[in-house]
Amino acid sequence: MFPYPSASGLHVGHWKGYVFSDLYARRKFLEGYNVLHPMGWDAFGLPAENDAIKKKIHPAINTQKNIDCFKVQLKKIGAIYDWSKEVNTTDPNYYKWTQWIFTKMFEQGLAYEETVPVNWCPKCLTGLANEEASGGVCDRCGTAVEQKPLRQWVLKITAFAEDLYNDLDELAWPEKVKLMQKHWIGKSTGTEVFFKIKNSDKIIKTFTTRVDTLAGCSFVVLAPDHELVQELITESEKENVSSFLEKFKYLTEKDRMMEKEKHGVFTGSYAVNPLTNEALPIFLANYVLKSYGSGAVMGVPAHDQRDFEFAQKFGLKLTFVIKPATGSIDDSKAYEEAGILFNAGQFDGLNSEDAKSVIADYLEKQKNGMKITYYKMRDWIFSRQRYWGEPIPLIHCSDCGTVPVPEHELPLRLPEVEEYEPSGTGESPLAKIEAWVNTDCPKCKKAAKRETNTMPQWAGSCWYFLRYTSPDCGVSLADKDAIKYWMPVDLYVGGIEHAVLHLLYSRFYIKFLHKIGVVDFKEPFSKLFNQGMVCMKSPTSGRVEKMSKSKGNVVNPDEIVDQLGSDCLRMYMLFMGPPELDTEWQTESIKGVFNFLTRLWAFVSNKENIEEKASIDSQKRFHSFLKNFKDRLDEYKVNTAVSAIMEYLNDMQRQRLKFDKTILAQFLTAISIMVPHFSSELLEAVLGIQLENQIWPTVDESLAAKNSIEIAVQVNGKLKSVLHVDISMSKEEIIELAKKALPSFFDFNSIKKTIYVPGKIVSFVC
Ligand code: ANZ
Ligand code: ZN
Numbered sequence: 001m002f003p004y005p006s007a008s009g010l011h012v013g014h015w016k017g018y019v020f021s022d023l024y025a026r027r028k029f030l031e032g033y034n035v036l037h038p039m040g041w042d043a044f045g046l047p048a049e050n051d052a053i054k055k056k057i058h059p060a061i062n063t064q065k066n067i068d069c070f071k072v073q074l075k076k077i078g079a080i081y082d083w084s085k086e087v088n089t090t091d092p093n094y095y096k097w098t099q100w101i102f103t104k105m106f107e108q109g110l111a112y113e114e115t116v117p118v119n120w121c122p123k124c125l126t127g128l129a130n131e132e133a134s135g136g137v138c139d140r141c142g143t144a145v146e147q148k149p150l151r152q153w154v155l156k157i158t159a160f161a162e163d164l165y166n167d168l169d170e171l172a173w174p175e176k177v178k179l180m181q182k183h184w185i186g187k188s189t190g191t192e193v194f195f196k197i198k199n200s201d202k203i204i205k206t207f208t209t210r211v212d213t214l215a216g217c218s219f220v221v222l223a224p225d226h227e228l229v230q231e232l233i234t235e236s237e238k239e240n241v242s243s244f245l246e247k248f249k250y251l252t253e254k255d256r257m258m259e260k261e262k263h264g265v266f267t268g269s270y271a272v273n274p275l276t277n278e279a280l281p282i283f284l285a286n287y288v289l290k291s292y293g294s295g296a297v298m299g300v301p302a303h304d305q306r307d308f309e310f311a312q313k314f315g316l317k318l319t320f321v322i323k324p325a326t327g328s329i330d331d332s333k334a335y336e337e338a339g340i341l342f343n344a345g346q347f348d349g350l351n352s353e354d355a356k357s358v359i360a361d362y363l364e365k366q367k368n369g370m371k372i373t374y375y376k377m378r379d380w381i382f383s384r385q386r387y388w389g390e391p392i393p394l395i396h397c398s399d400c401g402t403v404p405v406p407e408h409e410l411p412l413r414l415p416e417v418e419e420y421e422p423s424g425t426g427e428s429p430l431a432k433i434e435a436w437v438n439t440d441c442p443k444c445k446k447a448a449k450r451e452t453n454t455m456p457q458w459a460g461s462c463w464y465f466l467r468y469t470s471p472d473c474g475v476s477l478a479d480k481d482a483i484k485y486w487m488p489v490d491l492y493v494g495g496i497e498h499a500v501l502h503l504l505y506s507r508f509y510i511k512f513l514h515k516i517g518v519v520d521f522k523e524p525f526s527k528l529f530n531q532g533m534v535c536m537k538s539p540t541s542g543r544v545e546k547m548s549k550s551k552g553n554v555v556n557p558d559e560i561v562d563q564l565g566s567d568c569l570r571m572y573m574l575f576m577g578p579p580e581l582d583t584e585w586q587t588e589s590i591k592g593v594f595n596f597l598t599r600l601w602a603f604v605s606n607k608e609n610i611e612e613k614a615s616i617d618s619q620k621r622f623h624s625f626l627k628n629f630k631d632r633l634d635e636y637k638v639n640t641a642v643s644a645i646m647e648y649l650n651d652m653q654r655q656r657l658k659f660d661k662t663i664l665a666q667f668l669t670a671i672s673i674m675v676p677h678f679s680s681e682l683l684e685a686v687l688g689i690q691l692e693n694q695i696w697p698t699v700d701e702s703l704a705a706k707n708s709i710e711i712a713v714q715v716n717g718k719l720k721s722v723l724h725v726d727i728s729m730s731k732e733e734i735i736e737l738a739k740k741a742l743p744s745f746f747d748f749n750s751i752k753k754t755i756y757v758p759g760k761i762v763s764f765v766c
Contacts, residue, residue, distance in 0.1 A: 001494030001502070002040040002087075002464060004457075005066040007051045010073040011554040012569070012585060013534035013547040019573045020531055021493040022079035023638060026673040029080065030696035036486050037080055038468040040087035041067050044095075045457030049388035053421055059388045063090060076561045077570065078676050087467045089460030094467060096411035097477035098460050099393040101509065103404040104516055106394065110156040113402065116381065120148030125425060147249070150426055153383040153392060153453060157504075160511045161185055161375040163522070164504065173528040174580070180499045186376025191360045193298055193369040195220055195271035198279060202228060204271055207293030207374060210303060211363070212355035215344035216321035218311065219299040220271045221264065221283045223290035224248050232282055234268025241265050241284065248286060262287055262310040274368040275345070275359070285310060293374050301334065308334040319343060322352050380505070382456060387420035387429045389454030397441035397448035406442050414454075428452040461502055462509035465489050465524060476518075483519055492525035495533065503528070529636060532582040534573075544584055555585055567675035568594045574674055575642040597678060600649055604664065604682050609652075614660040617726065621651055622663045623703035624724075629670060630699060645671055651724055654740055661687055666697035713738045714763040715746075723762075731756050738762035 025037035052059035105111040119133035123143040190209035244265040264285035301311035302320040322339040363369030393405035430452040441448035470479035538551040572590040577583035625648040632641040672679035680691035713721040721741040753765040
């Protein structure tokens with residue numbers, strides 16, 4: 001995942017993912033693959049704009065400065081990035097295609113304009129994100145926010161909901177991420193039940209996943225903003241209802257849902273239960289959302305706890321229609337489990353799971369309902385009222401309506417302006433630039449106005465990986481053959497915080513581009529790896545937290561590189577712990593890695609450790625190391641792959657084994673993927689060969705075959721070391737080796753007793 005070039009620069013946490021992906025890029029390269037390991041910049045967006053405003057430097061200049069700094073820092077990693085493939089989302093030659101994709105979506109009816117309520121602070125005069133308006137008050141000034149309808153551009157991601165959901169199953173992604181996307185998309189299969197309204201020809205559609213409970217439905221509830229509300233209110237209930245509605249006017253859906261207390265009001269109207277023909281009171285309530293399902297719910301207090309609480313409060317009828325197969329019903333709460341139907345007329349005795357389809361079929365036949373699948377995911381609000389983003393390439397003409405900027409006029413450049421601060425009126429700062437706003441309609445050539453909203457930061461990151469294949473392509477978003485050759489991405493590495501947003505939006509874009517024939521695959525990232533975060537104790541909170549400048553717990557990689565070298569930091573990042581987990585930075589441990597590398601350097605550069613032809617023991621030890629190393633890499637257990645190198649050196653020294661030139665070259669080549677500078681220096685200095693000419697070594701399986709066993713060495717019951725010994729070794733030889741594995745300061749005279757458990761343990765009692 002390409003970085004957002006922030007002003008604070010790189011910290012060691014950023015290294016973790018980059019070193020990890022470099023490891024696999026280097027391995028594939030040595031294996032003879034053609035590898036595309038690129039880098040680029042996700043440089044539009046609010047943080048970049050805010051930083052520029054703070055420094056009073058134009059965002060374009062400021063962003064370029066940040067990129068330059070980032071690049072200097074990144075180069076210290078020594079990754080095999082192909083800088084000729086660099087992309088930058090703010091480059092007009094790049095965002096031309098971000099805009100082009102939008103116009104294609106617009107032409108396909110997948111980008112539409114809608115006036116949607118956004119959180120609006122009447123004091124700050126700006127729209128706020130849901131996260132900025134929790135509890136119904138403005139995050140900045142504490143004023144109660146209103147729901148203000150603002151004109152927005154929305155992308156119809158829901159058109160792909162089914163594929164976005166189903167195709168997850170094919171992906172080699174962490175289960176956790178797939179599950180998070182499934183929850184977000186929120187597929188729900190159920191039944192829409194139609195309720196006739198008494199004294200009206202209208203019907204209310206309610207969505208339920210438990211149509212088996214329909215016989216127990218004793219009321220119907222609508223969201224307070226449901227479109228039928230006004231028609232349902234009877235004269236006698238007018239006052240009650242309007243004071244109820246007044247109370248909820250300012251709350252977001254989320255806040256309404258969060259409230260534990262069930263609030264509601266009777267409308268005065270009744271609906272008819274299509275199974276029992278009973279008349280059911282129609283209510284409005286805070287716990288029903290307009291934006292989900294059909295915005296109305298059939299209330300079944302006996303089998304839904306929310307409905308139960310609501311019914312208790314309003315004294316509504318409680319009818320159990322499902323009972324457990326054994327045991328009895330507790331009528332102090334809802335029974336939400338599966339069971340057997342009763343009190344349900346012709347459906348009595350059915351098991352509740354079967355009853356779902358039987359009753360749905362029955363309703364369909366009577367035209368009182370239909371089976372339906374709903375998705376919780378909403379369409380994507382795509383416009384921002386800010387300067388630093390891709391201008392939305394549309395023109396509003398009073399005669400022709402909304403017309404896309406023709407392809408040959410793209411990119412539609414962001415105009416140079418003096419004032420790029422948010423205007424505060426809910427309009428983009430672009431709206432103030434009359435010379436830019438006023439233009440001609442591409443169709444009828446009459447005077448028209450440009451759209452002034454810009455795209456969100458996500459727009460450029462939804463498809464950048466395609467551009468890496470041919471960043472200079474001028475005729476399409478990327479060269480068709482190049483896309484075919486390289487894509488989809490084989491291994492995508494990044495943090496889990498992108499599990500839903502970026503990773504879902506990119507999947508949507510690729511599905512769209514597949515639909516219009518730009519790509520011939522439907523998923524952008526075949527394999528995903530989420531690296532964990534690097535954490536450290538924060539001086540402000542005293543807790544171990546994710547590294548970040550604001551918490552004052554960052555380690556600057558440049559300093560570490562100066563003191564200990566890039567390879568030492570690389571190896572430490574890989575050794576810190578399982579790569580997918582969050583791990584704590586420890587300065588002591590990185591010094592341990594430094595000491596190890598120093599020891600390895602001394603061992604390898606000592607001519608006495610190289611002989612003409614390595615002993616069979618040495619060959620066996622090397623190939624079992626290599627097998628181990630590869631297996632652990634294949635399983636992405638890179639920390640244990642580092643341990644394999646450490647164990648190997650320990651055994652070489654302990655057992656006084658020597659390399660020959662072939663083994664040494666293979667060994668240094670294998671570990672070069674972790675410590676490339678170190679390896680290539682040694683290859684050149686000791687063997688006179690170039691890393692660039694090496695290939696990934698193959699394991700000799702016959703030599704790697706398990707011919708050694710692990711023996712634990714204990715002193716007074718405490719584990720001191722683990723030996724890898726040849727199975728042919730005698731008890732005496734093993735005890736000798738075990739003694740050598742103890743620290744040099746160990747007093748051998750203190751040994752009272754030596755116990756050897758064959759094939760397992762050497763235990764010294766002192
Ligand atoms: C009647 C019923 C009886 C329900 C029962 C549940 C248990 P999921 O699985 O999340 O899709 N529901 C439907 N639309 C709603 C809305 N707009 N706002 C709030 N709640 C809504 O949940 C589906 C269930 O959530 C539906 O099934 C409905 O309650 C409720 F014993 O219908 B159920
Ligand atoms: Zn026109």
